[in-house]
Structures are given as structure tokens and as C-alpha cells.
Amino acid sequence: MLKVSRDGVTKAILLHETIVLVNVKATEEELLVSVLHGELKDEVVLKEYIENWFDIRLDLKPFYALLRKDPRLSFMEESYHGLRLVGIPDMFEAICWAIIGQQINLTFAYKLKRRLVERYGQALEFEGEVYYLFPDAAVLAEAGMEELQQMQLSRSKALYLTLIAQAFTDKSLSKDRLLQMPDLASRQKALMVVKGVGMWTANYTLMKCLKERSCIPFGDAGLLNALINHGIIADKKQNQEIERFFSAYPSWESYLVFYLWRSLSKRSDN
Numbered sequence: 001m002l003k004v005s006r007d008g009v010t011k012a013i014l015l016h017e018t019i020v021l022v023n024v025k026a027t028e029e030e031l032l033v034s035v036l037h038g039e040l041k042d043e044v045v046l047k048e049y050i051e052n053w054f055d056i057r058l059d060l061k062p063f064y065a066l067l068r069k070d071p072r073l074s075f076m077e078e079s080y081h082g083l084r085l086v087g088i089p090d091m092f093e094a095i096c097w098a099i100i101g102q103q104i105n106l107t108f109a110y111k112l113k114r115r116l117v118e119r120y121g122q123a124l125e126f127e128g129e130v131y132y133l134f135p136d137a138a139v140l141a142e143a144g145m146e147e148l149q150q151m152q153l154s155r156s157k158a159l160y161l162t163l164i165a166q167a168f169t170d171k172s173l174s175k176d177r178l179l180q181m182p183d184l185a186s187r188q189k190a191l192m193v194v195k196g197v198g199m200w201t202a203n204y205t206l207m208k209c210l211k212e213r214s215c216i217p218f219g220d221a222g223l224l225n226a227l228i229n230h231g232i233i234a235d236k237k238q239n240q241e242i243e244r245f246f247s248a249y250p251s252w253e254s255y256l257v258f259y260l261w262r263s264l265s266k267r268s269d270n
Contacts, residue, residue, distance in 0.1 A: 001117055001132045012124045012131035013049060013089075016041050019124050021131055024050065031056065037126045055084040055211060063252045067259075070248070072230045076259050085258045087208050091175040092168045093134040094209040095191070098201040099160050100153070115151045116140075137168035160196025167194050175209065184212055207254045215254045216246055226260035 002011035008025035020038035024031055033050055040046060051057055064077040088094035100116070101109040120135035120143060140161060148158035167173035173194060178187045184206070191202040203215040217223060224236045233241050249256045 001114060003129060003131070010036065010129075010131070012133055014122075014133055015045050015049070019122060019133065020046070021124055021126055022046070022050075024054075037124060049089055052089050052211070053087055055087060058084065060084070060255075063249075063255050066249055066252060072232065073259075076263070080259055080262055083259065083262060085207070085211065085255055087211060089209065090134055091178070091205065091209045092137050092164070095164055095197065095201065095205045096134070096140075096161055098204045098208075099157055099164065099196060102157070102201070112151060112153060116148075116153075119147075119151070137165045141165035141169045156196070160194075163195050164197070178206075178210065184214060187212070207257070211254075213251045213254050216257060218242070220257075222261050222264055223257055226263050229263065230260075 002009055008023055010021065010023045012019055012021050014020075018038055018041065020040055021036040023034045023036055025034075026032075031050065031054065033046070035046075060082070064081075067077050068074050088097065096116075097109075097113060100112050104112075117132045117134055120139050121132040122136075123133075124131045143162070143165075145155070145158045145162060148161060149155060153161070164173070171177075173190070178190060181187050181190060187206055187210070188199065188202045191197050191205060192199065197205075200217045200219055203212075203217045206212040207215040207217070218239070224233075227233045227242065227245070228236070232245050246253050246256065
């Protein structure tokens with residue numbers, strides 16, 4: 001788990017089997033990255049991790065040009081200027097987080113994730129603070145259904161997490177394997193082979209981990225509420241209207257979803 005302050009974020013990450021504690025601060029022109037604890041063996045690997053995490057290599061100008069064409073959403077360019085799709089580089093963590101968050105509110109989902117991480121994740125202590133890594137798949141695969149349910153995970157979610165952990169442990173599912181696949185449809189199909197992973201979970205995982213640009217988590221409650229808030233649909237069952245709306249943002253669907261989610265905390269008329 002990470003610590004967020006007004007001027008940056010501090011997170012423990014695993015690089016070459018070594019836990020490294022990094023702090024990232026933003027200026028108007030760059031990100032400043034400091035290694036607070038641990039031995040950094042390869043600066044390039046850390047740079048790639050940070051770039052992927054914050055998606056900082058992507059030029060957002062084409063996306064903003066599309067937003068300007070829609071008077072309902074044109075405010076987003078100014079209100080959220082520079083907002084990037086913050087990822088979850090660890091695919092196992094990304095898919096587990098998607099499973100944990102299914103059909104519950106975000107506050108309770110975070111509480112469940114914290115319990116899981118503090119119980120099974122590696123920990124690093126620095127200046128009185130404890131920083132956790134998300135549990136390794138092999139550790140979670142051995143946790144047992146009963147233990148997971150004691151954390152208030154439902155029986156079905158405990159089962160799904162166990163099956164996903166087993167798939168990552170035996171390498172039948174991995175980030176590298178998905179990266180080698182030819183297209184989005186192939187990656188979605190590979191994820192949905194695992195019980196408990198439907199299209200929503202697959203799209204969320206691919207959006208947050210692999211930075212797939214065209215993922216739309218259809219049926220997502222927050223997304224549907226945002227679409228209604230901005231007058232894009234009048235009813236949550238207007239699937240054709242939703243598809244037509246997203247068709248105006250080719251290769252930017254994931255970013256549009258992310259910005260719509262962001263708008264839930266600040267309505268366009270405020």
C-alpha cells in the first residue's frame with residue numbers, strides 16, 4: 001500500500017526481487033523520484049516502472065481535441081488538464097483488486113484490500129511507517145478459503161482470488177503472456193478463462209495494468225452515473241447510445257472512462 005501526501009506519493013515496489021521504497025514528487029515540468037530505502041540495482045527498470053505507473057509518455061493533446069468537440073465534456077480539458085490514467089503495474093494486484101471491488105462500495109473494497117495486504121504481503125518499515133507489497137500469488141494461493149472469508153470476503157470472491165492466485169503461480173496466466181498476444185480481444189478472452197473474471201473485470205485489469213486504450217467496462221455503476229450526469233444517456237439501459245458515444249473517441253475509450261469516473265467527485269456544473 002502507498003502513502004499519499006500533498007506533495008507526492010511513497011510506495012514500496014519490488015524490483016529484481018528487491019524491495020525498494022520510492023518517493024515521487026511532481027513539479028510543473030517533471031517527476032522527481034527518490035529512493036528512500038533499498039538497493040536500486042537498475043535505474044532503467046525503475047524509470048520504466050514509474051513511466052508505466054503514471055502513463056507519462058502519452059501525449060494527451062489528441063484526447064483533449066476530441067473533448068473540445070463535445071460541449072457536455074469540454075470542461076474536462078481545463079478542469080482535469082494533465083490527469084493521467086494511474087495504473088497498477090502488477091497484473092496480479094490489478095485483477096485481484098477488480099475482483100475485490102465487484103458489487104461493493106469503494107470504501108469497503110479498500111478496507112478488504114488493506115486486510116489482505118497486511119495479512120499476506122511483505123512489509124518494509126521506514127521512519128515509523130510500514131509499507132506493504134501486494135501479496136505474492138503463491139502466498140495467496142495457499143491462504144485457504146476459510147482464512148479469506150474471515151476477512152469478510154464473500155465465499156465466491158475468496159474462491160475467485162484463490163483460482164486467480166493459482167493461475168499466476170502455475171504461469172497459466174501472466175502479464176508477459178498477455179503482452180505477447182496480438183490484440184485486445186485475445187487478452188480479454190485469456191483473462192475470462194479464469195472463473196470469476198467477466199468482461200468488466202478483464203477490461204478494468206487491461207486498462208489499469210497494460211494501459212489498453214480501448215477498454216470500456218460496460219455496466220460499471222460509476223460510469224453509468226457519470227454518463228447520466230452529463231446528459232449523454234437518460235437511462236442506464238441505453239446500450240446503443242453508450243456505444244455510439246464512445247465511438248467518437250477511438251483509441252481513447254479508456255481515458256474517457258477514467259475522466260468520467262473523475263467527474264463523479266466534481267460535477268461539471270459546480
